[in-house]
Amino acid sequence: MSSSTPPGPCRARGALRARTGGRTGRPRSAEADAAILAATRASLVELGWSKLTMGDVAHRAGVAKTTLYRRWANKNELVVDAVAVLFDALELPDRGSLAADVEGVVLQFAELLAQPETKTALMGVVAESTGDDALRTRIRAAIVERQKRLVVDGRRRAQARGELPLEEDPEAAARNTDLVFDVVAGAVVHRTLVSAEPVDEDWARRFTVLLLCGLGAISS
Incomplete structure (x- = not known):
């Protein structure tokens, strides 16, 4: 076998x-x-x-x-796995460019967070984890580390298109994956769950410009 x-x-x-x-x-x-x-x-x-x-x-x-x-x-453990299943539905279809890919996954992520079951479950486990190291470790393994696949897939696709340089240092690539995930996830979670503001196409576009081009590119 x-x-x-x-x-x-x-x-x-x-x-x-x-x-x-x-x-x-x-x-x-x-x-x-x-x-x-x-x-x-x-x-x-x-x-x-x-x-x-x-x-x-x-x-x-x-x-x-x-x-x-x-x-x-x-x-x-049960609640973390119940939340993790929801996040496993996130996908990164090829929209033709890095910018379009980022905008698409940001909107998809925000739509997922807007669902009552996702919002309640995520805020509950995060709040509970502040005083529970084992729970925080489980969240990191079951949700955060699993969803970093989106960053890895997106960067590989952009590198194949010639939009991003190849990274020869695996450790540097891993650090960059962590940073990009933290920036995207942190911004969307804060916008939707903390500020309670909408993540619409205009916000997703402006966020993507900031992520890819820096502060100087969002003055218009």
């Missing part, structure tokens, strides 16, 4: 096992996982972080509470 990662749903289940610490036991059901994560997001919107319980999620998902604990050790 091949040891390579199987495609499709099997790959998704394997990734989820990795996020939940590799616990083994009864084979997992992708349908049950999806129902549990959807129920978690619904509970967050209706009840908020403080009132959400594993028992409520189990009831909404139509599973036994023991089923949840076989997959997630606590509420923190």
Whole structure:
């Protein structure tokens, strides 16, 4: 039997096992996982972080509470994975130029953050993580590091077009990936969740000009 990662749903289940610490036991059901994560997001919107319980999620998902604990050790782990699934929907389709790619992903990210379940879940886990190092580590692994793929893919595409220079130093490339991700994610999250201002096409265009060309380019 091949040891390579199987495609499709099997790959998704394997990734989820990795996020939940590799616990083994009864084979997992992708349908049950999806129902549990959807129920978690619904509970967050209706009840908020403080009132959400594993028992409520189990009831909404139509599973036994023991089923949840076989997959997630606590509420923190469960909520992070419920949020991570939403961010995995982000894509970076080729729009023909680096500027268009950036504008597109900014608008897509803002649209995702505008959804009540995403907004409530993300703000809840971030607030809770300020006093919980383990939760902060899990957020970084399940959401932040996974979404840096968008920056990596976008830069590779721009390099292939000749819009960006190739980077021969892997460590420098990794540092640049971190910086670009922090700038884009930080700006969009602040705009939508902190300032509660819209991220429309004009804002996305001006932000992209600032990101790619610097302060001198946004005077017009």
